Amino acid sequence: MKVLWRSVEEDQPGPKWAALFREYWPDYQRWWLSAGEQARPTYWDSLTALRTHMPEIVPLYEQLCDLAGGSDQAARFLSFYCPPAYLSGCSQAIWPGKEPLLVRNYDYNSRSFDHLVLRTCWQGRRVIGVSDGLLGLVDGMNDAGLAVSLTFGGRRVVGDGFGVPLILRYVLQTCDTTEEAGRALARLPTHMSYNVTVLDRRRRYLTALMGPDRPAVITHAAVATNHQERVEWDHHARLTATVERERFLLQRLTLHVEPQEKFVTAFLRPPLYSTAFQKGFGTLYTALYRPRLGQMELRWPHLCKTTPPAGGQDESWAIHIPDI
Numbered sequence: 001m002k003v004l005w006r007s008v009e010e011d012q013p014g015p016k017w018a019a020l021f022r023e024y025w026p027d028y029q030r031w032w033l034s035a036g037e038q039a040r041p042t043y044w045d046s047l048t049a050l051r052t053h054m055p056e057i058v059p060l061y062e063q064l065c066d067l068a069g070g071s072d073q074a075a076r077f078l079s080f081y082c083p084p085a086y087l088s089g090c091s092q093a094i095w096p097g098k099e100p101l102l103v104r105n106y107d108y109n110s111r112s113f114d115h116l117v118l119r120t121c122w123q124g125r126r127v128i129g130v131s132d133g134l135l136g137l138v139d140g141m142n143d144a145g146l147a148v149s150l151t152f153g154g155r156r157v158v159g160d161g162f163g164v165p166l167i168l169r170y171v172l173q174t175c176d177t178t179e180e181a182g183r184a185l186a187r188l189p190t191h192m193s194y195n196v197t198v199l200d201r202r203r204r205y206l207t208a209l210m211g212p213d214r215p216a217v218i219t220h221a222a223v224a225t226n227h228q229e230r231v232e233w234d235h236h237a238r239l240t241a242t243v244e245r246e247r248f249l250l251q252r253l254t255l256h257v258e259p260q261e262k263f264v265t266a267f268l269r270p271p272l273y274s275t276a277f278q279k280g281f282g283t284l285y286t287a288l289y290r291p292r293l294g295q296m297e298l299r300w301p302h303l304c305k306t307t308p309p310a311g312g313q314d315e316s317w318a319i320h321i322p323d324i
Contacts, residue, residue: 136165145201153193159212
């Protein structure tokens, strides 16, 4: 599978973001209307939800709506309020060594993905991450040294709330520490179940188990795959091997502290690395976030190499993103 990735830097919302929206909007509009326009909240309901739960980013939202052309449908889409249901795979874990390091695999349908790294300074907050919907993020980090990542929570219930990529954007725009992020995640409504892992530059971390029908549970878990406290959707669990991946990661965390590179390399191989691309759950990338250093890195296996493989490890290809 070959896909084109792009990295775009624009400090303030402007012509680069507007051009991206014009390019991506036809596909996102079809997805957003897949169940009919009446199935989506009105503009007023969407704006009211943002003002109620995320007032700090309403000016940013309104600025992006203007750049998107100011249409009713575009504004409702960009609110991320009660979007269509969507599923993903994903594995994520905190390396147990001294250096703060969050590693994650993003397993999703390649045809429904931005393939875009955005580096912004919206509202004076520098943020870098992998885009979803051009406002949301599926993982990212800010200039305070706070990193976040998501996995699907493995539950079929859908309710009133925001798509989790906007929740990640909000956390990175408004929070400096893991403690602040935990408070935000505990109160923000999500339309589906997701696990959000947070790590800051002092190596404080948490995983929030979020759902639309029950309060978020804030845990000290260093691993998250695609279920929460127990498996609630057996078919999805078998399809994505969520239990097997969780056990594999927990074993790596509890036996001994592996060197960073060995820990990261495990994400580029089964059972963490998924080749189920035809089913929409293939691993699209592995991301590394080093909050203390302000560094982000993306990796893929078996594409090309920049240095000879050491110690018999598999060849892999990496993009090193400039320090934030």
